[in-house]
Amino acid sequence: MKNLFNFLKQKGHGIQLIKEGSIDDFDKKPDLVITNQAWWNIENKIGKEAIKNNIPHITIEHGAPFFYQGGKQYYRKNIGAANIKLLWGRYNFDMMKKYGCQDEKLKVTGFPRFDNLLKIKPISNSTPRILFLSTWKIPGQIQEIWEETIKQVKKNGYSLAIKHHPQEHQRGYLINRKNIPSWVEIIENEDLYEEISKSDLIISTPTSVLIAALYFQKPIYCYYSIFMKRYWKGLIGFYSKFNFIPKPSKFKNYNLKKLVESNPNIEKYTKMLDYVANGIDGKSCQNVYNECVAIL
Numbered sequence: 001m002k003n004l005f006n007f008l009k010q011k012g013h014g015i016q017l018i019k020e021g022s023i024d025d026f027d028k029k030p031d032l033v034i035t036n037q038a039w040w041n042i043e044n045k046i047g048k049e050a051i052k053n054n055i056p057h058i059t060i061e062h063g064a065p066f067f068y069q070g071g072k073q074y075y076r077k078n079i080g081a082a083n084i085k086l087l088w089g090r091y092n093f094d095m096m097k098k099y100g101c102q103d104e105k106l107k108v109t110g111f112p113r114f115d116n117l118l119k120i121k122p123i124s125n126s127t128p129r130i131l132f133l134s135t136w137k138i139p140g141q142i143q144e145i146w147e148e149t150i151k152q153v154k155k156n157g158y159s160l161a162i163k164h165h166p167q168e169h170q171r172g173y174l175i176n177r178k179n180i181p182s183w184v185e186i187i188e189n190e191d192l193y194e195e196i197s198k199s200d201l202i203i204s205t206p207t208s209v210l211i212a213a214l215y216f217q218k219p220i221y222c223y224y225s226i227f228m229k230r231y232w233k234g235l236i237g238f239y240s241k242f243n244f245i246p247k248p249s250k251f252k253n254y255n256l257k258k259l260v261e262s263n264p265n266i267e268k269y270t271k272m273l274d275y276v277a278n279g280i281d282g283k284s285c286q287n288v289y290n291e292c293v294a295i296l
Contacts, residue, residue, distance in 0.1 A: 004112040007285040037062035038080030047081025057082040065092035089278040110284030122197040122216035131199035136167040140224040152256035161185035
């Protein structure tokens, strides 16, 4: 939300942040409530308070919509305790429509954080740099792919960097930090887009980082196989559309050199960016702002 908050401040608006408590705790009640989801926890509570106080509430897309089908908590006909839901792109609009959500509560604006992508220039390296992005909660085949990546990086003389998911710092690491070789770069900063832009292969899960990889036209590998217990429905939905992204398979060996040297299908990358992320035109903050003004 940082991008959006800065944009709102530039427009002369004050921002009040709340992580606990109640709207009633403020000396001055807000004119508008913005949250990143409105289905549960504090966001739902504040949303209900906003409705009670006749304060409009906008919720902005939470997480990566193309993996939502994998969790039953997202099979919803409603947007939670909010007036409208702002979406990354048409992909999420079509998905929410499939679940039975009303058209008038859905607006495609793009995602404010993606505006940052236009400020970064991607590079390639004479010695290929592999960026391995860890995850949390749902490991998939992360351990197997990580161990094989280590072997093949050494064999081919590549460089390797790993970035842990922020949640791992509180919930435990899926890749044990003590077992990471000393020659592997461990990325501690939060400037993930910059790290993606200067890498030659991105190894990750079906999360929002794929948008940056698509935008910078980087080869991608996902370590979630198509059939995983509890998540197979979401993964089938994801891979049916992102069918150009390699993944673990019983019929195909993991070949790092081949992945690094592959040429991304730019036409498919561009088409998916348009569908999922509204094209990345640098206007997402402005689009969100327009919806905020319209509802007041």
